[in-house]
Amino acid sequence: MIEVRGLNKGAQMDGSPYGVHRNSIAGDAQLTGVTIQARDVQGGVHVYAPPRPVPRQLPPVPGHFINRADDLAALDRLLARHGDQSTATPLIVVNGPAGIGKTTLVSRWLSGRTADFPGGQLYADLRGHTEEGPAAAGEVLGRFLRSLGASSVPADLAEQTAEWRSRSAGTKLAVILDNAFTAAQIRPLLPVGPGSVAVVTSRRRLSGLGLDGADFHRLHGFDAADGVELLALGIGADRVSGELADARRVVDLCAGLPLAVCLASARLASRPRQPVAALAEALAPDADGLAALDVEGEVTVAKALDASYAVLDAEAALLYRRLGQLPLLASFDTLAAAVACARTPRWAAHRLDALVEANLLEVAGPDTYRFHDLVRVHAQGLGAADSGDGSPEVTLRRLCDWLLHTAAAAEQRLTPTHVGLPRDYVHLPDLPVPFTDDPGAVQWLDAHHLDLMAAMREAAVRGWHALAWQLVDATWPFFIRLRHYDLWIEAHDIGLAAARGDGDPRAERRMLTSGANGLNVARRYDEAAARYTEALRAARAAGDARGEGQALLGIGRCHREAGRPGVAGPYLRRAITVWEACGYPRGAALARTVLGEAALAAGRPDQAAGYFSQAWETLVAVNDPHDAARALAFLGRARVLGGDHEAGAARLTEALAVFTASGATHWQGRALEMLGDSAREHGDHHSAVDLLTRALACYELTSPADARRVRGRVDELSSEAEAEAEAEAEAGSGSEAEAEAGSGSDEGADSGGDGEGLARNVP
Missing domain, CATH: 1.25.40.10 (Tetratricopeptide repeat domain)
Structure with a gap:
């Protein structure tokens, strides 16, 4: 045995x-x-x-989807033009005003073609019309590669693009690129496999994609009959037929935009005794003559949003405003909503249901909700007007503190030897940690890694330096377990700048060595060695023997893995000397392991076995399995x-x-x-x-x-x-x-x- x-x-x-x-x-x-x-x-x-x-990431199609038979048939024809044997990936651009239903149409179309795309259906919101700016190609490629099974993602955009082409070439994929702003956003994200398809949605025409072989489909608003049918789904056919003229007027004021009609329907459904004519008056043009129908649909939808918001109860309205104060989140779960309002998860769950009922939030998955981009803008405007304890800054800090607290709990469970630096909170969360075992902790980090990255970036922009580097440090087990090199390097660049801004030398040394680890595993050996050398100088200046040994180990490992064992040896032996002098046997064992690797590569197995045996015995003794x-x-x-x-x-x-x-x-x-x-x-x-x-x-x-x-x-x-x-x-x-x-x-x-x-x- x-x-x-x-x-x-x-x-x-x-x-x-x-x-x-x-x-x-x-x-x-x-x-x-x-x-x-x-x-x-x-x-x-x-x-x-x-x-x-198999990734099936299409946004859910609402149950009130109406008609669009002609548009669905048009998309079928555009795809059929390419044939089954086409070597070029079909590219279809669906454009039209905001709120017209582009995303819903494309999701409905592709949801009926699941069998055509055995490799999966990928979705990315390119954020072409948000204050935060459009999504970067590397961000989207990283998500796509991880969805296709790549637990490690190259840090370099060119390598990411090459890996995406390699992975997409071998399978049939459908890719939705939603809310695009420019043609340049699209090109790096196109799959290359025969039998795949890319569908772009945009408020703009993106005619430049014609050079890439794109086909275009313009989506128009509902006619009166379809609009009235959609309204009737929400408030009942009897109520519509009893006030048909006013119902048609409401649809007309919604300018044929399905989003606006849905909002109007939800508003009327919440007030079953209110005359439809009253809503028509609320949607009428302002006294200054502003037209209800504008080119992009924002004014029309804004009028409907104002009317829907006005009938929310106080607590649902509070949650709506608070969620609007969190632009860094692409979607929300119940815990995030509870944190934003400093309430319980049960309270948040009930209010989320109310916002979904009012068509102010979309269900994006199990316990996952999101705004339509026009609704987000409306909620942001209302949230920005809050003051006092509910100010946008307070709400954002609550969320960031919750992310830090939960990530730190995962760190304590998964990598307890890494814990050592402080975790400071302005608003200490009073919520249970959402996992009870190691796999649950890893799953939470993976599910929220984009939120954690967004929080790091936002904290850095706002000058919350301690929060920024502590978020990076607490997310350590995510980086070493899942090896997303692109995020690993970006996060530690943020953390290093934040640690220096915070004036915390210990944090600076941690960010240098942890970031250098990321560069090293990404095979950027010289950059990693340079950063370890910075850490070495800083550790010696501070009299930090353990930090000095860590930097020496890192430099030695970089040189060994770069094929320079003769250069690596002195650094590794010096690390052992430093660590044994300060009483850190685990570090000395790690250095002996690297020396053993070098000896093994040099064809000296007996010498290597001596290093490995001593390292193994020490690491068992210090309980590092x-x-x-x-x-x-x-x-x-x-x-x-x-x-x-x-x-x-x-x-x-x-x-x-x-x-x-x-x-x-x-x-x-x-x-x-x-x-x-x-x-x-x-x-x-x-x-x-x-x-x-x-x-x-x-x-x-x-x-x-x-x-x-x-x-x-x-x-x-x-x-x-x-x-x-x-x-x-x-x-x-x-x-x-x-x-x-x-x-x-x-x-x-x-x-x-x-x-x-x-x-x-x-x-």
């Missing part, structure tokens, strides 16, 4: 170098992500990656290369079990790759292909560069394994023929048996 040290003493393995028998992880450990088959494995460790959910498992995996590989194949494979398998239990998908891939290499070197190409294929499945989720590298080796080994199988089959046929002829000898049979045993001694 092999124990899994530092995590779960109940993990049991069989005696084979690659197999995992009985329960691969016992006790109360929870498996997440890619997992090992638990029983009766033959021929290798069997790892299963749960199927990635993840880093102990890393050292153990390297120790196993060193044992294999040193000639002790069976013991080395057992160490690797033990480490793999720890990574599996903790959900460390990238390191599952690393351990599987080392097991695969060990099997190949031992002559077992079949197991090697199996293990490397499973490593590839892990890397597909965490590291595109590693996935490309291992994919080539899998293809090469698969060919070798096929050739080996064919040779064995031919040899078997020859043996049968000889046996039939009576020409086989005992010596030959024994020789053949020994050869097969040597080549395939792994179950």
Whole structure:
């Protein structure tokens, strides 16, 4: 039996170098992500990656969708023009005034074509008409890549674009690019796969996209009959028929805009005894002669919004204004709404329902709500007029403090060794943390990472320096677990500037080293080394021995991974000296692990094993199971290369079990790759292909560069394994023929048996 040290003493393995028998992880450990088959494995460790959910991100189509049959048919015709065999991705631009129903139309059209796009349906709001400005291409590409299963996203826009093209080329996708402002916004985001389609919505015509082969469809407002039918859905056909003339007048004043008609309908439904004529008067043009119908529809909708807001009860109106004070959030959940108003989640849930009923909020998913962009502008205007305890600044700070508090709780759970710097709150949240275990904490960070990034940016703009760097620091487990390099680097650039603005030298050193880690894993080694060098100077000036060791380790690791082991060694040995002098054995063990990696790469497995063994023992002693498992995996590989194949494979398998239990998908891939290499070197190409294929499945989720590298080796080994199988089959046929002829000898049979045993001694 092999124990899994530092995590779960109940993990049991069989005696084979690659197999995992009985329960691969016992006790109360929870498996997440890619997992090992638990029983009766033959021929290798069997790892299963749960199927990635196909992204279906279309905005929900409201139940009051009316007509649009001609528009739907027009979109069908535009798509059919390209045919099934077209190599160019169809690009369709749907334009029209604000509130005309462009997004709803496109969502309804594509929702009926799910089977045509097995790769998924992606959605992005490009924010073309918001005060915050349009969405950057990198922001959208990052979301798209993550939706398609890329847990790590390159930091460079050119690399992101290349990765997007690679991923979209192999599948049929539908992509909605909503609220576009310019053609330049669109071009980097277009999928390239045959059978895909991109649909753009915009208030502008975007005629420049004609050069890209775009087809255009102009969406017009409802006619009187459709408008009256939509109104009747909300207030009842009897009420409409009883006041038909006034109903038609309301529709006319709504200028055929479905959003305005829906708002009017909700207003009337909330007051069943109010004459329809009263609403018509409220929607009439102002005394100064301002026309109800304007080019973009804002005035028409604003009149309807004013009328809808006027009949909200005081508490629903409060929530409406407070949500308008949070432009950094693209959507809201119940907890965010509760925080904005300093109320309970139950209170917020009831008021959210009231705003949905009034058509002032859209349901975007389970416990997820959002504004139409025109409604957001209206709510922002009302929220900006609040003062005192409900001022926009107070509301925004409440939300940011809640994000910091919840992220800090996730940090404490997931990376307790990282905790050490203060967390300061102006408004300490009085709400429960929305998770109770490690997977829940990771899921919350992933679901709210765009909110956290927006809060960092907003805090920096407002000069809330301590809040900005503390948000960055508390989000650390998100960066190291999910490896979104683009966000990792951006966040720590924000954090570094904020720490310097705050005049906090400890925070500055943390931002330097944590940000350098992001640059290093993104393979920007020289930039990372430069930032570690800044941290080194700052730590020495402050007499911070632990910080000095961290910077030395970082510099050494950068040089080793950049292929300069001779330069790396002195930094790593100095880190060990500094850390042992100040009593930080964990740091010294981490440096020894990197020294061991360098020795292993230089072909000195025995020396490497010494480093890894000492590091592993220390990390187990200080209860750092993840880093102990890393050292153990390297120790196993060193044992294999040193000639002790069976013991080395057992160490690797033990480490793999720890990574599996903790959900460390990238390191599952690393351990599987080392097991695969060990099997190949031992002559077992079949197991090697199996293990490397499973490593590839892990890397597909965490590291595109590693996935490309291992994919080539899998293809090469698969060919070798096929050739080996064919040779064995031919040899078997020859043996049968000889046996039939009576020409086989005992010596030959024994020789053949020994050869097969040597080549395939792994179950």
